[in-house]
Amino acid sequence: MNGYELLRILYGLFLGLFLIIMGALTYTSKGEPGIGFRIGYTYLSERARRKANRVSGIGTIISGILLILFSPFLPMGWLVAFLLLGLGATVFFAYTTAKREYELEELSKEAEKPGRKIEPPRVGKYIALQAVFAGLSFVLVLTGELPRDSGFALIALLQLFLLALTALVSRPIVFQLAPRFKGKMAIGFAKAFTVVSAMVTLQLVVVVLKPNATPLLAIPLLLISLGAIFYAAFLALTSAYEEGYY
Known part of the structure; x- marks a missing residue:
């Protein structure tokens, strides 16, 4: 193995x-x-x-x-x-x-x-960051730096999915049902998606730099990934609580 x-x-x-x-x-x-x-x-x-x-x-x-x-x-x-x-x-x-x-x-x-008009939150900087991360990942895939038979293109597509979700949460179609909508939940989710996108890019870069990684390298990568996922979940849950979804 x-x-x-x-x-x-x-x-x-x-x-x-x-x-x-x-x-x-x-x-x-x-x-x-x-x-x-x-x-x-x-x-x-x-x-x-x-x-x-x-x-x-x-x-x-x-x-x-x-x-x-x-x-x-x-x-x-x-x-x-x-x-x-x-x-x-x-x-x-x-x-x-x-x-x-x-x-x-x-x-x-x-x-x-609620009848008041709700202004969408500004998540432009998070969309820009995710676009950079996704662009770098696709460059690695398209230039052949990553193995073509291991599904890395699908991992890069995950970043486009997160980018689309970030744009979606900035338009409070569902969240606006909350009577005191302040946009904090949308910002929190945008931050969380950006953290996950950055983690994906880091993983792909490590695969390029260390294609024959040993199990010893896999352990810290796993810890970093789990830490990023838990931190993203923390951001999302905290922002939901601050928005009033409890």
């Missing part, structure tokens, strides 16, 4: 366990600050919060289990693609569940809706 295979399996194991824990906390959440699937609909409706937490919790747990099972067999790029697909589907179904439950509740009672 070479260093790359060991790093891939460790990624799958630790990230999978992290998703399982987060999914269990989400499923069992009773409204604790910073825990659970929180968007505007769940902020306004307890019924929507409970149902969305169940859907997102189950989806996250399943994604974590499958990530652990597939990590010994799939290249890193395909693992990232699978992770994005699993979490993307989870978020989609949780969102549609929350929206449906909120609308059903609205049919039985009148609900006060």
Whole structure:
């Protein structure tokens, strides 16, 4: 087993366990600050919060289990693609569940809706930073500095996905349902996505500089990656709490 295979399996194991824990906390959440699937609909409706937490919790747990099972067999790029697909589907179904439950509740009672205009937060500098990181990653892929058969192009595509999400959160389509929207959550998510994008670029640069990395190098890289992921999660959860989604 070479260093790359060991790093891939460790990624799958630790990230999978992290998703399982987060999914269990989400499923069992009773409204604790910073825990659970929180968007505007769940902020306004307890019924929507409970149902969305169940859907997102189950989806996250399943994604974590499958990530652990597939990590010994799939290249890193395909693992990232699978992770994005699993979490993307989870978020989609949780969102549609929350929206449906909120609308059903609205049919039985009148609900006060905020009427003030909400100005979108400014996340231009985070979009610019992510564009630089993504550009560097694609240069490494297109110039052949990275192995073409290991799915590194899919990892670079992750950065474009994060860039698109950053642009999306700057337009508070869902977040504006909160009565006291201040834009802090959007800024927090933009920072979190930028941290993850920087971590991805760092990993690709290390692969180029050390193509035959030993397991000893894989361990600090894993720690750096996990640290970046936990820090990004901390930024996102803290900003959600400051916005009022608790």
